[in-house]
Structures are given as C-alpha cells and as structure tokens.
Amino acid sequence: MKKVILLSLLTFTLVYAKEGVEFKYAPQTIEREHPTSQNRILSYNNVLENVRTSIVNISVKKEVSSAGLSANPFYNDPFFREFFKGYGQVPQERIEQSLGSGVIISQNGYIITNNHVIDGADEIIITIAGDKKEYEAKLIGKDEKSDLAVVKIEAKNLNAATFFNSDKVKVGDVVFALGNPFGVGETITQGIVSATGRNGVGIVEYEDFIQTDASINPGNSGGALINSAGHLIGINSAIISKSGGNVGIGFAIPANMVTTVATSLIDSGKYTRAYLGVNIADVDSDMSSFYDNNYGALITSVEENSPAAKAGLKRGDLIIEVEGKKISSASELKNTIGSYAPSKTVNLKYLRDKKISSLGIKLGTSENKTVDGVYEYKGMKLSEISTAERQQLGIKTNGVLITTVDEKSEAYKAGIRKNDIIIQVENSEITSLEDFKRLSTSKEKKRLFVYRRGSIYAVVL
Structure with missing residues (x-):
C-alpha cells in the first residue's frame, strides 16, 4: 500500500482587482535543446582530471589532555605535577587524529587549508592523489579570523591550482567541491553557487562567503570549490546542518580573500589587518530615510587617536563607499578595510547631514587595537x-x-x-x-x- 504524505492543503479564493490581471507568458516557440544524445556523454572529466592533483588530503595528529588540572597554571610546575600524582586528577595525555583537505597553491609546495583543520597540530601529514608518498608539512602561518592557514611540503613541480577572480562569481554558476569527506578518500561533488557575499553567519570574524549546494561534509574543510572551467573560486570551510551531514548549505572562503591572506602568511607568517578605529552598525529602512535612503555602515563610535578620529569622522556618519567600492552594510565595510594592508591610504565617501563628502584616510594596524569591542x-x-x-x-x-x-x-x-x-x-x-x-x-x-x-x-x- 502506497503511503502518500500531503505537505500542505490550501483552500483559497482568487480575488481579481477591477482592472483585472494581465499574466506574462513565455514565447510559445521556445524549443528544448538536448545537451547530449545516446551517442554522447556529457562530462566534466577533462576539467576535473586536471585539477584533482591540486587537492591534497591532510591528516593531523595532536596531543591533548583530558579534563582536570591541565587548565590550572600551577600544573605547569613539575613539583605540583608530582604532588598530585595518586589523587586521580592528573590529566592523561592522548593522541587525537583528524582529517581534512587542502589546495596546492604553488609548484614548490605551498598549500592552503582551513585554520581549524591544522590548529594545535603536532604533526601534519599530506598525501596527494596519484602519489603514494606521505609528506610531512611545516606550518607557515595561520589567520584564525578568516579561518585560513598555509603549510608547506618539500616537493617540486606540483600541480598548483589556477585562481579565478571571485568578485566575478555569479549565482547559478556550476561548481564542484573537491576534498576528503568523512575520510573516505578523494571525492568530487557538483552543485551551483547559491549566493555570494554571505556574512553574519557567525563562523569566523571576517565573513564574505560563497554559498553553494554542492555536497560539503566533514573532511571537506580546506578543500577546493572550483567552477566549470576548473578554476579555484573558494576554499570550502563550513556547513549549516543539524545532523552534521550535508543539507545543501555550504560555505567557501572566496579566492580573492584567500590570495590576500596567503600572500601575507607566506611573506611574514601572519596576516595583520588594517585598522580604521570605528564601531559600526547596519541601518534599517527607517534609519536609511535619514540618509536619503542610502545604506552603508553607520558609525556608532570613534576611538580616540584612531585613523578615523584623525580624519574627522564622527558618530552618525554613514560610510557608503571605500576606494570606489559601494558599501551596503557594516560587515561589508569590516571585510573591505580588513583586506587592506596597514598604512595604506584609502579614499572613503560618507554621508553627514544629507551631504556626501569624501576624504583620504591612512589606515593603521589592528595589532593591540580594539576592533568591534575586542x-x-x-x-x-x-x-x-x-x-x-x-x-x-x-x-x-x-x-x-x-x-x-x-x-x-x-x-x-x-x-x-x-x-x-x-x-x-x-x-x-x-x-x-x-x-x-x-x-x-x-x-x-x-x-x-x-x-x-x-x-x-x-x-x-
């Protein structure tokens, strides 16, 4: 007996306005185009075959302590460690292993991955598709604010990924997620770009995600999101899921952010963001009416002696543009300023008393500074x-x-x-x-x- 589930049953009455409803119809002459036939197979094999050796599996080992006195600073003293023996409170050390993915970004062995994949690792082992050798990787640098990290292996002539300008990624683009989900081995899944510029998700401090419905599961972290031309558009980072498995909402860090952070990590071992010195908020439709219906980042406070204070910005100013880029939200301003190097002078447009003004601001460094109350x-x-x-x-x-x-x-x-x-x-x-x-x-x-x-x-x- 078939079981039928009715998702919903709606009863309604359609009420027409006096002037009637004029429906918009598609042309009746539209024809179907069949992309393949019985004599041809539609395939992305040629694209994927080239890029699959740019993706690596990452195995991480870390030594962790069980709960107990390990959180107590006195336990660092050997005397106290000896004293507490026999009382059942001495933490036991154990080796924890985890799996993730990474992307080769240079022929001489630099690999980009997520910070959360390698964070706290004592040993990082890399394997490459088609290569039976295991490589021990060295941590070059990490940036927890964007959840990116760079490691390096001693190897030459590797197949580095080709980067695509992620600002040109469009909703509806066909994409593939490559990685090592659940540790089953090299895996490729297909989907489309569901959205771009996703922020406010609460995953990391700096968010500008590409959202996709391509299956991303545990172990895919740090792997590649590529377009149908085989170019890297993002690094898979996280999913929204109640079960822990894929439900069609995955997030990737855009390639442009990846290249900016990776370059700094390789050059100096860290990524220092520029600093403006303001606390900011979004504006709703009611607040926007006070700014001639403009949206942007509303300054709620200005830190003393900050670049913003020295430039004359005030509480109540609405920042609408930075270096020609339109700013529509607080998070967009945060990401934009954070993408610049300290000491860079940027041109900024803002609204004050319904008048648009512009000024040049020399940005500071975020090190030992208060950013968004932190x-x-x-x-x-x-x-x-x-x-x-x-x-x-x-x-x-x-x-x-x-x-x-x-x-x-x-x-x-x-x-x-x-x-x-x-x-x-x-x-x-x-x-x-x-x-x-x-x-x-x-x-x-x-x-x-x-x-x-x-x-x-x-x-x-």
Missing part, C-alpha cells in the same frame, strides 16, 4: 563583560573577559585560558577594557592577577 594583546582577545556573560558564567567580579587564547602564545604557556578574567595589572584594579589598555601599553613585563571560578592567581606577561 582588544588583542599578546595572543589573547579581551572584551568587556556583558550582562549575559555574567549570568552564563556566574561572574561576580569586575575586570575584562578573555574570550580566546592562542595555544602557541606566551599567555597560554603562562596558564591563561578562555573565560578567565583579568582583574588587576600590577597595583591597579581593572574595571574596563580602557583600564587594561592604558595599563598594558608599555612592553615591559607585568604582573597580571587573574580570576577563575572563585580563585585568583598571578602570572607575569
């Missing part, structure tokens, strides 16, 4: 403690909250961890992010007093 300092990211965070984490003290810590930073080695709170620097108590910034400007090492779950300890940074 201050970066020696491998840590710090922010003010919100009411929601106080309730969620049970915080009952003043200070600044550590939101992330780079595992290879001096701060991490000193025992500082995510969700710790810095409450004092030397002899001065901290009540705000401005307090911490003021007291941490010199390069001399200082005593930091840190609050964690009811206890206070001190470190030197």
Whole structure:
C-alpha cells in the first residue's frame, strides 16, 4: 500500500482587482535543446582530471589532555605535577587524529587549508592523489579570523591550482567541491553557487562567503570549490546542518580573500589587518530615510587617536563607499578595510547631514587595537563583560573577559585560558577594557592577577 504524505492543503479564493490581471507568458516557440544524445556523454572529466592533483588530503595528529588540572597554571610546575600524582586528577595525555583537505597553491609546495583543520597540530601529514608518498608539512602561518592557514611540503613541480577572480562569481554558476569527506578518500561533488557575499553567519570574524549546494561534509574543510572551467573560486570551510551531514548549505572562503591572506602568511607568517578605529552598525529602512535612503555602515563610535578620529569622522556618519567600492552594510565595510594592508591610504565617501563628502584616510594596524569591542594583546582577545556573560558564567567580579587564547602564545604557556578574567595589572584594579589598555601599553613585563571560578592567581606577561 502506497503511503502518500500531503505537505500542505490550501483552500483559497482568487480575488481579481477591477482592472483585472494581465499574466506574462513565455514565447510559445521556445524549443528544448538536448545537451547530449545516446551517442554522447556529457562530462566534466577533462576539467576535473586536471585539477584533482591540486587537492591534497591532510591528516593531523595532536596531543591533548583530558579534563582536570591541565587548565590550572600551577600544573605547569613539575613539583605540583608530582604532588598530585595518586589523587586521580592528573590529566592523561592522548593522541587525537583528524582529517581534512587542502589546495596546492604553488609548484614548490605551498598549500592552503582551513585554520581549524591544522590548529594545535603536532604533526601534519599530506598525501596527494596519484602519489603514494606521505609528506610531512611545516606550518607557515595561520589567520584564525578568516579561518585560513598555509603549510608547506618539500616537493617540486606540483600541480598548483589556477585562481579565478571571485568578485566575478555569479549565482547559478556550476561548481564542484573537491576534498576528503568523512575520510573516505578523494571525492568530487557538483552543485551551483547559491549566493555570494554571505556574512553574519557567525563562523569566523571576517565573513564574505560563497554559498553553494554542492555536497560539503566533514573532511571537506580546506578543500577546493572550483567552477566549470576548473578554476579555484573558494576554499570550502563550513556547513549549516543539524545532523552534521550535508543539507545543501555550504560555505567557501572566496579566492580573492584567500590570495590576500596567503600572500601575507607566506611573506611574514601572519596576516595583520588594517585598522580604521570605528564601531559600526547596519541601518534599517527607517534609519536609511535619514540618509536619503542610502545604506552603508553607520558609525556608532570613534576611538580616540584612531585613523578615523584623525580624519574627522564622527558618530552618525554613514560610510557608503571605500576606494570606489559601494558599501551596503557594516560587515561589508569590516571585510573591505580588513583586506587592506596597514598604512595604506584609502579614499572613503560618507554621508553627514544629507551631504556626501569624501576624504583620504591612512589606515593603521589592528595589532593591540580594539576592533568591534575586542582588544588583542599578546595572543589573547579581551572584551568587556556583558550582562549575559555574567549570568552564563556566574561572574561576580569586575575586570575584562578573555574570550580566546592562542595555544602557541606566551599567555597560554603562562596558564591563561578562555573565560578567565583579568582583574588587576600590577597595583591597579581593572574595571574596563580602557583600564587594561592604558595599563598594558608599555612592553615591559607585568604582573597580571587573574580570576577563575572563585580563585585568583598571578602570572607575569
């Protein structure tokens, strides 16, 4: 017996306006064109065969500790490690393995992948389609804000991917996702570009994703998204899914962002973004009416002594264009400024009192600066403690909250961890992010007093 599921049953009455409805019809002479026949097979094999050896599988090994005293800074002292033996609290070390993908970007062995694929890895092993050799890779640099990283293997004459200008990618373009999903081996899936310029997804700090329905699954991270000509348009990064499997919503980092970040990582081992010094917000339709129905990035505050302050920008200005590029949202301005090198002078257009003005601004560097309420300092990211965070984490003290810590930073080695709170620097108590910034400007090492779950300890940074 067949089971029929009715998705919906609608009863409606069509009411015509007095003037009637004039429907728009397609021409009756349209003919179907058959792209193939029984004597021909439609195939992208020639394109894919050339690009498949540009894709690599990445196997990562990392040593991790089980929960316990490993988060306590005193555990770094050998005496305390010995003292706690026998009490069942000494963390056990174990080797964790994971799989991902990468793309060869140069003949001499540079490979681009996602930061989350290699983050914290003690060993990175690369294998290439058609090559039985395993290569041990060296980490060249990583940028967690865009989720990109570059590694290198000792090899020559590799098949480097051909990059495509991702600004020219169009919705509806046929694309292929290449990678190593679920560790089953080299796999290719097909789809189309569903959207471009996707941001606000909440995956990383700088988002300008290409969205696709080509199947992207765990293990595809760091792999290639290519067009039907075999050119790289993006690096597969993430999916939206309740089950963990593909549901047709995948995201790739656009090729233009990849080349910008990768070049800097190869040259200097890090990517330092330009800094404008403003907090910004989107405008809705009501707010847009105050700016002659323009949209852009609304300045909500200007940091003192920042490039924006020196140029004369003010709260309430609406930035609508940077270097000839139209700005329609706060995230678009953030991505645009972040794509420039520090010290670059850019031309910026803005609306103030219904008048469009333009000016040149020499951008600063984002290192040790507050960007969107987050201050970066020696491998840590710090922010003010919100009411929601106080309730969620049970915080009952003043200070600044550590939101992330780079595992290879001096701060991490000193025992500082995510969700710790810095409450004092030397002899001065901290009540705000401005307090911490003021007291941490010199390069001399200082005593930091840190609050964690009811206890206070001190470190030197």
